Amino acid sequence: MRTPLLIAALLASCAPAAAQDSSADKIAERDLREMRAMLPGTYTNEEQVYFHGELDRPADTALPRLDLIIAPRDAGGFTARTVNPATGRETEARLSYSVRDGAIVSREQRDGQPDCIRRFTRVLGQYRGEPVPDAASESCGGFVSASPEGFVFGSPDNPFVMKRAREFRCWVSPRKSDNSYGFTNNITIHDQGGRAWVESESGEHDRVGIKMRRVDWPTGRNRDSLVLYAYRGQDEDNAVSYGWTGPDGDRLALNLRWMQASCTLADNE
Amino acid sequence: MSEMRCYMIVTADIADRDAFISGYGAATAPLVAKYGGRYLLRGPGARLLEAPDVGAFGDGASMVISEWPDREAAMRFWNSDDYAKAKALRAGVADVQVLLIDAPKFTSEPA
Numbered sequence: 001m002r003t004p005l006l007i008a009a010l011l012a013s014c015a016p017a018a019a020q021d022s023s024a025d026k027i028a029e030r031d032l033r034e035m036r037a038m039l040p041g042t043y044t045n046e047e048q049v050y051f052h053g054e055l056d057r058p059a060d061t062a063l064p065r066l067d068l069i070i071a072p073r074d075a076g077g078f079t080a081r082t083v084n085p086a087t088g089r090e091t092e093a094r095l096s097y098s099v100r101d102g103a104i105v106s107r108e109q110r111d112g113q114p115d116c117i118r119r120f121t122r123v124l125g126q127y128r129g130e131p132v133p134d135a136a137s138e139s140c141g142g143f144v145s146a147s148p149e150g151f152v153f154g155s156p157d158n159p160f161v162m163k164r165a166r167e168f169r170c171w172v173s174p175r176k177s178d179n180s181y182g183f184t185n186n187i188t189i190h191d192q193g194g195r196a197w198v199e200s201e202s203g204e205h206d207r208v209g210i211k212m213r214r215v216d217w218p219t220g221r222n223r224d225s226l227v228l229y230a231y232r233g234q235d236e237d238n239a240v241s242y243g244w245t246g247p248d249g250d251r252l253a254l255n256l257r258w259m260q261a262s263c264t265l266a267d268n269e
Numbered sequence: 270m271s272e273m274r275c276y277m278i279v280t281a282d283i284a285d286r287d288a289f290i291s292g293y294g295a296a297t298a299p300l301v302a303k304y305g306g307r308y309l310l311r312g313p314g315a316r317l318l319e320a321p322d323v324g325a326f327g328d329g330a331s332m333v334i335s336e337w338p339d340r341e342a343a344m345r346f347w348n349s350d351d352y353a354k355a356k357a358l359r360a361g362v363a364d365v366q367v368l369l370i371d372a373p374k375f376t377s378e379p380a
Contacts, residue, residue, distance in 0.1 A: 084361020
């Protein structure tokens with residue numbers, strides 16, 4: 001009788017472990033479904049770069065301004081395109097995801113570089129991926145953390161902080177020299193430093209521009225805001241005027257007499 | 270220094286030289302020394318004499334050549350968290366081609 005009892009005891013002791021492994025896979029598969037739905041979008045470090053300068057941080061820690069655009073591709077994978085708007089330089093990575101041993105595992109492929117393998121854990125809505133320590137992960141360049149708010153990646157000491165951009169549809173109406181107003185509709189910009197310019201080939205109105213920022217103040221007592229800036233002429237650095245609303249606002253408009261503009265959250269149209 | 274010194278040869282197509290020098294260049298220089306390397310050359314304006322297809326890494330490219338005690342030292346630098354932090358500073362600022370080569374034993378020593 002000892003042997004059957006021993007086998008029964010072994011089975012009993014193994015059962016929770018086997019159940020645990022199975023449930024870990026199920027949890028990871030559910031997490032991966034939600035992660036796949038969350039990833040597509042446009043992300044920028046506009047605010048990080050802006051406030052690095054404003055706070056007089058050292059130049060040798062100044063990360064470049066980047067846009068990250070993640071779009072679905074075949075087989076449940078994604079394309080991650082990184083653009084430096086100042087230089088126009090682009091890089092592209094192909095991302096694929098699977099569940100392995102109870103965790104989400106990603107493979108990041110870039111031409112001319114070894115693949116980067118990361119293992120993700122999810123805690124409170126944040127997916128954190130750490131390089132799997134093997135030779136193929138040498139090019140990973142640090143961790144990745146993804147959440148509905150955006151991406152953080154790179155070196156833990158000085159990571160890129162890429163906030164998710166919300167898309168707005170705008171119209172701009174510049175005053176012409178005869179005091180009538182022009183009208184340009186269906187201008188799409190995002191709230192992480194997105195810009196657009198309206199020009200007149202015939203010179204009947206000034207060159208005018210708009211820009212949106214969702215400003216999260218890192219210091220001081222200013223409240224976070226969604227800001228719409230107005231530009232006039234060739235000066236692309238200094239706004240002539242601006243207006244603001246709460247950071248989650250879905251519509252924002254300006255009437256400066258020499259131009260009017262209105263932007264509405266694209267999802268609300 | 271061992272017989273198997275190693276050289277890291279970087280060809281760079283720099284889009285924003287000011288950002289490259291003040292950011293990446295300033296952060297990387299102390300790391301090269303920290304991990305046992307030394308610069309032999311850093312400069313712009315390489316002249317291309319021959320190549321079938323070099324893309325942006327041809328005429329006018331910038332080059333950096335550094336010397337390392339051995340390949341392991343160079344790879345410790347390349348794979349370090351320190352360098353990962355510095356490397357981020359050149360994202361979209363410069364495209365680079367990086368080669369690592371051991372000094373062959375038959376290389377003549379300078380007189």
